[in-house]
Amino acid sequence: MGNKTAGDHPQDVDAFGAPPNVCRAQREGAIGIFDSGVGGLTVFQAVAARLPDEPIVYLGDTARVPYGTKSPETVVRYAQSCAGILLARGVKLLVVACNTASAFALDALRASVEVPVIGVVEPGARAALGRTRNRRIGVIGTSGTVSSGAYLRAIRALSPDSEVFAQACPLFVPLAEEGWTEGEVPRAVAREYLRPLLNNAIDTLILGCTHYPLLARTIGAVSGPGVTLVDSAAETAQAVAATLEDLGLRAQSTGPARREFLVTDAPEVFTRVAKRFLDAELHNVEWVDF
Numbered sequence: 224m225g226n227k228t229a230g231d232h233p234q235d236v237d238a239f240g241a242p243p244n245v246c247r248a249q250r251e252g253a254i255g256i257f258d259s260g261v262g263g264l265t266v267f268q269a270v271a272a273r274l275p276d277e278p279i280v281y282l283g284d285t286a287r288v289p290y291g292t293k294s295p296e297t298v299v300r301y302a303q304s305c306a307g308i309l310l311a312r313g314v315k316l317l318v319v320a321c322n323t324a325s326a327f328a329l330d331a332l333r334a335s336v337e338v339p340v341i342g343v344v345e346p347g348a349r350a351a352l353g354r355t356r357n358r359r360i361g362v363i364g365t366s367g368t369v370s371s372g373a374y375l376r377a378i379r380a381l382s383p384d385s386e387v388f389a390q391a392c393p394l395f396v397p398l399a400e401e402g403w404t405e406g407e408v409p410r411a412v413a414r415e416y417l418r419p420l421l422n423n424a425i426d427t428l429i430l431g432c433t434h435y436p437l438l439a440r441t442i443g444a445v446s447g448p449g450v451t452l453v454d455s456a457a458e459t460a461q462a463v464a465a466t467l468e469d470l471g472l473r474a475q476s477t478g479p480a481r482r483e484f485l486v487t488d489a490p491e492v493f494t495r496v497a498k499r500f501l502d503a504e505l506h507n508v509e510w511v512d513f
């Protein structure tokens with residue numbers, strides 16, 4: 224299904240605007256979103272806002288977080304396990320909200336699952352290219368994301384003469400989870416991490432990690448007004464909407480859509496930290512086996 228562009232011809236669609244080979248059960252399946260933990264809720268929020276009528280199942284792999292320090296092989300294995308949990312729940316499309324998993328596991332997932340798979344790297348690269356004026360783009364992310372070179376490849380594939388400067392910022396993840404997003408400590412950390420990028424005269428900075436949007440004010444203050452911050456969540460949500468539309472997979476139901484939250488460990492910790500990400504209380508976070 225991943226490579227198909229259905230509904231190109233008017234005679235190929237049914238009364239719901241879907242191609243005849245897309246059955247109602249497929250359309251009514253949920254969007255599955257996974258992340259190594261709680262950070263992917265920034266992507267969940269953007270997808271839920273863009274597609275309020277689409278059911279969503281979110282999985283946080285809290286038993287195996289963090290992914291950002293793990294080997295590519297391990298991240299691929301964890302990502303496949305997360306995809307398996309969501310596919311068993313009948314999801315119609317997978318969103319890899321985790322930048323590290325998008326960087327290492329997207330190709331492996333696309334080759335092994337039957338539903339469309341959307342990561343955050345390509346939408347982030349596209350958004351950055353839409354905003355840069357000097358084509359000097361900074362990328363910050365986990366050690367894994369930076370060492371993968373995934374953003375560099377995605378940007379260069381669209382704009383071969385763009386310059387990309389990447390910096391791992393591992394301390395931003397615990398800072399965001401602890402709620403230390405503003406003040407002396409995060410500002411000092413941001414200054415250290417961002418100095419090499421700012422010395423390279425970037426005008427655009429990709430927040431290439433699920434947690435970094437929570438630190439956007441601090442990162443923005445340190446970067447200064449000449450640097451545009453890019454959060455791939457909104458762009459990813461747009462890619463999800465376009466893919467569902469193209470494949471005739473948009474849900475037809477009206478009214479409030481189902482939102483489910485699954486974790487592989489400690490639902491109460493997820494619920495507590497999720498409050499910082501969503502500004503809302505989650506109820507009934509389900510603990511699933513993996």
Ligand code: DGL
Pocket residue numbers: 258259260262263288289290291292320321322323324364365368396431432433434
């Ligand atoms: N979700 C990860 C990412 O966006 C950050 C946390 C982790 O290291 O697992 O890369």
